[in-house]
Amino acid sequence: MTSLVEVQNLSLRFEFTERDILSELSFSLEQGESIMILGPSGCGKSTLTLCLNGLYPRELDGTMSGEIMINGKPTTSYKPGQLSRFVGVVFQDPETQFCMLTVEDEVAFGLENISVPREEIEERIDHALHLVNMENFKQSTISTLSGGQKQKIALACILAMKPSLLILDEPTANLDPIARMDLIQTIKQLKKEIGFSLIIIEHQLDEWTELADRCLLFNKKGSVFYDGSLRHAILSQRKEIEEEGIWLPKVVQQLLPYAGPDSSVIPLTLEEFSHEAHLWSNAQWEGNAEKNERETQDVFMECNDVSFIVNGQDILKNISITVGEQEFVAIVGANGSGKTTLSRILSGLQRPTNGTVLLHDKALHNWSETELRKEIGYVFQNPEHQFIMNSVYDEIAFSLQMKGIREIEIQQRVGRILEHFGLTDYSNEHPYALSQGQKRRLSIGAMIVDEQKMLILDEPTFGQDASTNEEMMRMLDARYRTGTGIVMITHDMDLAHTYAERIIVLYKGMVVADCTPAELWQQPIEVLQEWGIDLPIQVKIQRLCEKEDHDYVLAST
Structure with a gap:
């Protein structure tokens, strides 16, 4: 065969x-x-x-x-x-696959390209949208959809072609935890139905x-x-x-340190673990207690009643928050909740429609670009948006050269960044020749080589392998511990649980929670899911070991 x-x-x-x-x-x-x-x-x-x-x-x-x-x-x-x-492909960023304005036209586009008879196209569109539970969005403009909905439309476009x-x-990669689980469940169901x-x-x-x-x-x-x-x-x-x-798998990551080299079976899923949680009840799970104790700090930056409106739509609504001189803050929430917009306003890349942002009690728009970049470094969600040089080495060295730092020191500092981020072998290559994960590491390396007082990072870890993810977070944590403030947008609740001392939750453009990780995980699961948040795997495992709310924990998976 x-x-x-x-x-x-x-x-x-x-x-x-x-x-x-x-x-x-x-x-x-x-x-x-x-x-x-x-x-x-x-x-x-x-x-x-x-x-x-x-x-x-x-x-x-x-x-x-x-x-x-x-x-x-x-x-x-x-x-x-x-x-x-x-052969049909669904990529991590669905917008790279779209070329039409509406859902119906987008699904029809591929069918027209392979000369599907006109009378059959409408039927295929309806069937594909039904398969991904998006039939009610047939006439919608794609730009109005959430990240999870866009990914489902990308999937529908492929399914309409009936690939083998x-x-x-x-x-x-770009979805919040709840949208992620929804898409995976859709794929599982389609695999059973279509084969x-x-x-x-x-x-x-x-x-x-x-x-x-x-x-x-x-x-x-x-x-x-x-x-x-x-x-x-x-x-x-x-x-x-x-x-x-x-x-x-995250369950395996948590259990391996306690399994020993001769372990014959390790659960791959939380469901598997739940049946033998009693075997692991004596494990001493590492927590984040020291960071979860918030301390009062001098204010570095503050937002006062900040709103941002686009085409009559409220992206942010009356945001009032402060960020301390040395805090590690995670900003979380569902796709489309306004996280990236808030980060760009905090960094001075966008001005709010209403309200003010103060840096050291001075309005952000009154800072010169040069002086502002000495205070705040920003890493884009899309790393290509910040590349300006023709080689990996030059991209990292650029800001140091602008400061007139001696060449020997530049070589040493750039060399350390290249080594830490696994980019030494790529130093002479063009940034656009790198993989998405490597581009992400380069964008962060080019920023942390400098000495800003605060780093704002939009999804810094997506697309990273385990070792570079660990090294990246180790370096960011080291910067934090030596006095740099970190504001990190992330969908990774395990990352927020491990590193952040404070989590700000955005929901429909509003701040609905501002607390320690430990306080956030005490919210009812229905509330967390509505906000686009899942419990960290460590919290789930601990609660199963402690026999706390077995059904509650698994319901969040």
């Missing part, structure tokens, strides 16, 4: 890189099978996606060798666009594990070093997984 996908000895290199992105890669995928592809940031996972859907080598500026067969035919034998009938293979390339083959590329594995028949583990060289079950990989490849910086 012919496999749906056959990849044989695939190697690929871009013309502007000094090494192979993919190297001698071989694997197969059967009809109806699901696999999960795991690996460090920059190992070629997304590049493989572009090979499977036929974009490479047709649009490749570089070289590619080996062979990819889809339904027994080489991908190079398909005409442009023809492979979209068989669905590839999910970090589709939940397509599935490739899942993800750093956050939770809730995906039960969908995958097996996993492929990539190393930094773009090769597969393991092909088999995830459960067996955790037990047999633990050292390699750690060395490559590959994420494991």
Whole structure:
């Protein structure tokens, strides 16, 4: 029987890189099978996606060798666009896939491109939107939808094409925890109903594990070093997984330190753990008690009745908050709650419609750009928005050169940043040649090389592998402990629980909570879910071990 996908000895290199992105890669995928592809940031996972859907080598500026067969035919034998009938891809940012204004037109666009008869298009649109529970949004303008809704529309566009293979390339990276779980549940249900083959590329594995028949583990060289079950990989490849910086399910991350080297079984999901929580009740879970004790600090910045209105829509409503001289603050909330807008106003990149923002008791708009950037550093959600140089080294060195720092000191400081963020081998490459995770690390490295008194970071950790995520947060925490204030927008409640001393929750443009992490987790689960928040895995595990509200904890999953 012919496999749906056959990849044989695939190697690929871009013309502007000094090494192979993919190297001698071989694997197969059967009809109806699901696999999960795991690996460090920059190992070629997304590049493989572009090979499977036929974009490479047709649009490749570089070289590619080996062979990819889809339904027994080489991908190079398909005409442009023809492979979209068989292979559909949902990327992490749905807006990169949209080209029309309304939902109906967007779903119709792909169908028209493959010459689906006009009388059949309407039926396919309705069916695809029904599959993702978005039929009521058929006439909606895409720009008015939330992040989770946009991702569902991207999925509907693919499903309308009736592909044999669905590839999910970090589709939940930009979603809040509740929208993330909703999308995953939708995929699970569709897999049962339609039975397509599935490739899942993800750093956050939770809730995906039960969908995958097996996993492929990539190393930094773009090769597969393991092909088999995830459960067996955790037990047999633990050292390699750690060395490559590959994420494991959050339950596994919590339990591994207490499992010992001879453990034969470790729960992969919270549901599995709940059945044997009593076996782990003596574990001493590490908490964040010292940071959860808030201290009174001198005010660094304050917002007074700040509102922001676009086209008559209230994005922010009467925000009044203060940020201390040295606080680690997490701003959380559902997609579309106004987090990024607030961060841009705090950094001086946008002016509020109403209200004032004060920095050291001086209105933000009265600061010169040069003086303001000495006080506040800002890392964009989209790292490309801040790149201005033609090499990774020069991007990090730029601000130091502008200050007239001696070249020898610049080399030392840039070298340390490159090493800490795993970018040493890429120092001469163009920033746009990096993977999304590497671009994110570069954007943060270019900012923290300076000495601002406060750093504002919009989703700094999405797309990062485990080792670089740990190193990045270690460096930010070190800056915080030596006097730098940190304001971090994040959907990662585990990150907020571990590092933040204070969490501000936005809901529909308003501040609905401003408290310590410990205080926030005491809110009713229904309230947290309405705000787009999930309990951290550590809190869930502790409550299960303490036999507190078993159904409550699992209901939040």
